[in-house]
Amino acid sequence: MHNDPSLNDPSAPHDPSASDGVRVSDGLRVSGDLSADLAEAARILSTATDVTLLAHVNPDADALGSALALGLVLHRRGAVVRVSFGAPAEVPETLRDLDVAGLLVPASAVPAAPPVLVALDTGSVGRLGPLADRVSTAGVVVVLDHHVSNPGFGHVNVVDDRAEATALVVLRLLDVLGVELDEPVARCVYAGLVTDTRSFRHASATTHEVAARLLAAGVDAEAVARPLMDSHPFGYLGMLAKVLGRARLERDAAGGLGFVHAVVTLEDAAGLRPEEVESVVDLVRTTAEAEVAAVLKELRPSSWSVSLRAVSAVDVREVAQLLGGGGHRLAAGFTASGEADEVLASLRAALETVTAPSER
Numbered sequence: 001m002h003n004d005p006s007l008n009d010p011s012a013p014h015d016p017s018a019s020d021g022v023r024v025s026d027g028l029r030v031s032g033d034l035s036a037d038l039a040e041a042a043r044i045l046s047t048a049t050d051v052t053l054l055a056h057v058n059p060d061a062d063a064l065g066s067a068l069a070l071g072l073v074l075h076r077r078g079a080v081v082r083v084s085f086g087a088p089a090e091v092p093e094t095l096r097d098l099d100v101a102g103l104l105v106p107a108s109a110v111p112a113a114p115p116v117l118v119a120l121d122t123g124s125v126g127r128l129g130p131l132a133d134r135v136s137t138a139g140v141v142v143v144l145d146h147h148v149s150n151p152g153f154g155h156v157n158v159v160d161d162r163a164e165a166t167a168l169v170v171l172r173l174l175d176v177l178g179v180e181l182d183e184p185v186a187r188c189v190y191a192g193l194v195t196d197t198r199s200f201r202h203a204s205a206t207t208h209e210v211a212a213r214l215l216a217a218g219v220d221a222e223a224v225a226r227p228l229m230d231s232h233p234f235g236y237l238g239m240l241a242k243v244l245g246r247a248r249l250e251r252d253a254a255g256g257l258g259f260v261h262a263v264v265t266l267e268d269a270a271g272l273r274p275e276e277v278e279s280v281v282d283l284v285r286t287t288a289e290a291e292v293a294a295v296l297k298e299l300r301p302s303s304w305s306v307s308l309r310a311v312s313a314v315d316v317r318e319v320a321q322l323l324g325g326g327g328h329r330l331a332a333g334f335t336a337s338g339e340a341d342e343v344l345a346s347l348r349a350a351l352e353t354v355t356a357p358s359e360r
């Protein structure tokens with residue numbers, strides 16, 4: 001599926017008249033008015049009796065935390081709720097504890113035509129992976145996201161690219177719904193927030209106030225953050241020794257700002273969780289001589305998922321988009337096929353394009 005060109009298809013046009021049982025107001029698809037979009041999303045969800053919430057493939061704490069926070073609230077209000085994601089088959093171990101009500105179901109249990117579908121933290125239809133087709137079969141699609149590149153593929157799109165996490169968009173929606181925060185819901189929101197802000201380093205004053213509100217609701221910050229960000233099996237150290245030992249620094253690349261990269265092969269990752277592989281980029285990115293960091297993660301022979309990070313100057317979302325992916329300005333990614341050297345060559349070229357003076 002990672003070679004499927006539709007993976008990065010910006011959107012499938014949506015016919016609002018196709019909605020089944022839920023009336024969707026006209027003209028809201030790309031209204032761009034956050035308050036109006038939030039109100040419309042709240043209206044749909046407050047009357048829905050069957051809601052399917054989807055995170056992006058390889059879900060992180062923001063995607064699943066957002067889905068589970070909203071899912072838990074709707075479940076308590078009596079709706080039939082399921083939370084899922086297209087791939088992989090397993091729920092990331094570090095995120096399982098967030099699902100206090102048993103809302104997570106395998107992708108195979110997602111209805112062929114869900115009455116109400118909510119896509120969370122998913123910047124494009126393709127990021128739903130094998131569940132992407134549900135966007136065209138669902139009665140109504142609500143998109144809750146913070147990716148600037150989101151084309152607005154739902155009937156209702158609450159996309160706030162200034163929100164540091166989708167979890168914040170969800171919290172605003174919960175406020176519109178009049179939900180009183182308690183610990184299980186606040187914990188899901190906090191999990192998305194602490195990870196997407198890199199422990200609140202990329203968080204506004206207002207977002208710190210939101211964090212305070214979540215703590216006041218009973219969240220144990222260390223208990224949530226440590227398993228997500230600071231805990232790995234011992235085998236992680238051996239994997240890091242191999243992978244980081246092969247990392248390369250190219251000082252002249254990325255328009256002279258420096259580019260560091262590492263490769264995690266299937267052999268390197270054997271016996272370890274996705275969490276260990278995903279965290280490698282957080283070490284590679286600490287290289288002081290490089291503005292841009294990349295980690296190539298082998299999915300299958302000759303198939304790669306690539307994580308990109310920048311310190312401040314380079315927009316790696318632009319780089320990722322040139323290569324068929326997406327993301328945020330300082331954190332983005334794409335998938336690619338071929339040998340690692342070939343992927344690196346196209347990445348180098350894309351970096352030069354984005355950092356060329358004429359592009360600035």
Ligand SMILES: [Mn+2]
Pocket residue numbers: 062063121146164165166196
């Ligand atoms: Mn996010």
